[in-house]
Amino acid sequence: MKTIREFVTSDMIRVGPDDSVWSAVERMRRGNKTSVLVVEGEVPAGIFTERDLFSKIDFSRPVELAREPVRRYVTAAIISIPASATHFEAITLMKAHGFRHLPVTEDGAIIGILSLRNLLYFYTGALEVLLDESLESLASAIGKKDPYTAGHQGRVAEIASAIAVEMGFTPFQVKGIHMAALVHDIGKLYVPTEILSKPGRLAAVEFALIKEHAQAGFDILKGIEFQAPIARITQQHHERLDGTGYPQGLRGEAILPEARIIAVADVWEAITSHRPYRASLGVPMAVAELKKHSGTQFDPRVVEALLRIHEKIA
Ligand SMILES: [Fe+2]
Incomplete structure (x- = not known):
């Protein structure tokens, strides 16, 4: 005791x-x-x-x-x-x-x-630890099905938090973004494993199933009350600034800033990391991709923040 x-x-x-x-x-x-x-x-x-x-x-x-x-x-x-x-x-x-x-x-x-x-203070600190641990164990659940996604979520969480810090978000907001990024692909639990790990191009019907993960993530997380709107952020991480994203086709400011940050971190991580079926496509390709779609797919302020971070560490 x-x-x-x-x-x-x-x-x-x-x-x-x-x-x-x-x-x-x-x-x-x-x-x-x-x-x-x-x-x-x-x-x-x-x-x-x-x-x-x-x-x-x-x-x-x-x-x-x-x-x-x-x-x-x-x-x-x-x-x-x-x-x-x-x-x-x-x-x-x-x-x-x-x-x-x-x-x-x-x-x-x-x-x-x-x-x-x-x-x-001690008790509120203990509650926060409890919440972090529950979320991390939820995040690791996907690892049983798709180890790549588990690692991806962790790396996206690090990149997204760094962007949020660079953009001047408060420590409280940065923590919320980190937590949301840790589980942003949790909805892939509902996507068949064969499709998740399939190399190369997907058939339209397969891609439609993959797309379900954003809404499925919202459904999994919506009942839990976090310090940040984690369920909404998860739902919106594939929305695009010009309204061509999914699942809701939201535009611009209608997309949560946290989701706009995770969208950029997500693509950066996906291009720069090694996949089971291919090597990393490299940082220059990630930079080119972000620049190309800045203002249409991605929030330009988020892209600029990530490029500044990249310049600092490069
Ligand atoms: Fe995703």
């Missing part, structure tokens, strides 16, 4: 009940701390954060504050929690008393402070 020990911080100063409010605030500022713990010996008598103090204190009266003992601001008997307590015990205790901070003890001595905010 995980204990709260890892979240104990020393982000506090200790004061006695008779110390003045003014000296407490001064020491907090000098020490760059955000909390004041009032203790009598090792017994906690009160706790204040910077925010609590500033909302209660009238700083226009420095002379009075220099005389005023912090004891006046101690309204409730404070409780402490042992470092061996679990996260759940700490959150339960904080909720029961309405505290956002608790002093933490070990062997009868106060060793630091625990904040509800730090505990919650």
Whole structure:
């Protein structure tokens, strides 16, 4: 069982009940701390954060504050929690008393402070990891059927994220693009293996089946709520700026920016990587292909961003 020990911080100063409010605030500022713990010996008598103090204190009266003992601001008997307590015990205790901070003890001595905010950060972080892992295992499902596509999705995710960073997307948006790219071909689970791995040209009916994967991907992902519209991005990654793409024939701005980025990364990866039935067609060919279709098939801003990245690393 995980204990709260890892979240104990020393982000506090200790004061006695008779110390003045003014000296407490001064020491907090000098020490760059955000909390004041009032203790009598090792017994906690009160706790204040910077925010609590500033909302209660009238700083226009420095002379009075220099005389005023912090004891006046101690309204409730404070409780402490042992470092061996679990996260759940700490959150339960904080909720029961309405505290956002608790002093933490070990062997009868106060060793630091625990904040509800730090505990919650941990949980949101854990949820994010859980979501990433679920998505990665979903992405790897296609590998059982078509190992090439699994590797392709991973590489497209790296290229698409690099483009998004180059274009100035926020870290939050970049993460969403990475996640969507990781599963953008998941709908190929519905395409017969013989067609997926068939070398050379496909018959019209076979190509029609391949095209189904964009809509199938949307159907697989639509029930899951992600930080980015991953199902929609997946659905739109074969749309083209001029409306000749599939499955909806969307045009220009009607296509999600994330999908426009993945479309470019997708083609770059497909041309530059080795396929089971042929060697890489090479970077010059990928550059020529992107330039040729920039503005018709691809968003020119995305193409320019990828070419800038390529120039930097070449
Ligand atoms: Fe695709």
